[in-house]
C-alpha cells in the first residue's frame with residue numbers, strides 16, 4: 262500500500278484583499294470565520310502598484326478577493342485593480358502557496374470579449390491569459406457579461422450567479438409581475454429569473470447607434486398594467502436602464518423596478534438613474550457603491566454566496582451545489 266506523508270499542519274485557507282473592495286472581503290471573511298490576511302499594498306508616486314504578503318503563505322490555499330473595478334476610497338482605478346490582482350497572484354505563487362484562487366466577482370473588460378470591429382483587441386482574453394501567465398490556479402467570478410468568457414481560461418472557472426438571490430428579493434412584490442430583458446442577449450437568463458418569481462417575460466429591442474448610447478426601439482411582450490422588473494448583468498452609465506425604464510412605462514407598466522448584479526456606475530449613471538422611473542434599483546456589492554448614489558439604490562450582499570463557494574473550493578466539494586444541486590443557471 263502506498264504510504265502518504267503529511268508535513269506540518271493541515272492545509273490552510275488564507276483570504277486576502279486587494280484594494281478594490283475591502284468591505285466585500287471583510288464580509289466574506291466574517292461569513293467563513295477567518296481573518297483577512299495581512300498584506301502591504303500601495304501605489305508608488307509614479308503610479309506603479311506594490312504588494313507584499315506580511316506572513317508566510319507557504320502550502321496554503323490563498324484566496325485573493327479583487328473585483329477588477331476602481332475604488333475611490335482606496336484611490337485605485339479599474340486598471341490598478343487588475344494589475345494589483347496580477348502582482349498579488351504572482352507574489353503568492355512565488356511564495357509557494359499550494360493553490361492561488363482569484364476571487365474576482367466583477368470581471369473587468371468583459372464587454373470586450375470579441376472583435377466588434379476590425380483591428381480591435383479581445384481584451385477579456387488578454388485578462389484571462391495574463392492571470393494564467395502569473396500562475397492563477399482557478400478563478401471564482403460572478404455573472405459574467407457572457408458565460409462563454411470562461412472559455413478564455415484553461416484553468417477552472419467557478420462562475421456563480423446572484424440572479425436567484427436578486428429574484429428572491431422581489432418575491433411577494435406583486436401578483437402581476439413581468440420580468441423584462443433589456444436586450445435579446447438577456448432573454449435566457451431573465452426567463453429563469455421570471456420562472457423563479459412565477460412572472461411573465463418581455464423583451465426590449467435595444468440598439469447602440471454608437472458606443473455608450475442605448476436606444477430602445479420596441480417592447481416585445483405585454484407589460485401594460487403590470488409591475489415590471491428590468492434585470493441586467495450590470496449598470497454602467499445607466500443609459501440602457503433609463504431607456505428601458507422609459508420604454509416600459511410608455512408601454513403601460515404600472516410600476517417599474519430594476520435589478521443588476523454589478524453596480525459599475527460610471528459617467529452619467531447617477532443622473533440617468535435619478536431621471537429614470539424606477540421605484541427601486543437592486544444591485545449587489547461585487548463593486549463598492551460610489552458616493553452619491555440615488556437613495557432608491559439598494560444593495561444586497563453577495564458575500565454569503567462567495568463565502569460558500571470559497572469553502573467548497575477549499576474542501577474540494579461541489580461548487581454548483583451552492584445552487585441546491587441543480588444545474589448551473591448558465
Ligand SMILES: Nc1ncnc2c1ncn2[C@@H]1O[C@H](COP(=O)(O)O)[C@@H](O)[C@H]1O
Pocket residue numbers: 370372373377472473497
Ligand atoms: N468598458 C466599456 N464600456 C462601454 N462599452 C464598452 C466597454 N467595453 C466594450 N464596450 C463596447 O460595448 C459593446 C459590447 O457589446 P456586446 O453586444 O456585449 O458585444 C461593444 O460595442 C464594445 O465595444
Ligand SMILES: O=P(O)(O)OC[C@H]1O[C@H](OP(=O)(O)OP(=O)(O)O)[C@H](O)[C@@H]1O
Pocket residue numbers: 372406443444446469473475493494495496497498499500501502
Ligand atoms: O449602463 P450602460 O452604460 O447602458 O451599460 C450597461 C449595459 O451594457 C451591457 O450591454 P451591451 O449593450 O454592451 O451588450 P449586449 O448587447 O451584450 O447587452 C450590459 O449588459 C448592460 O445592458
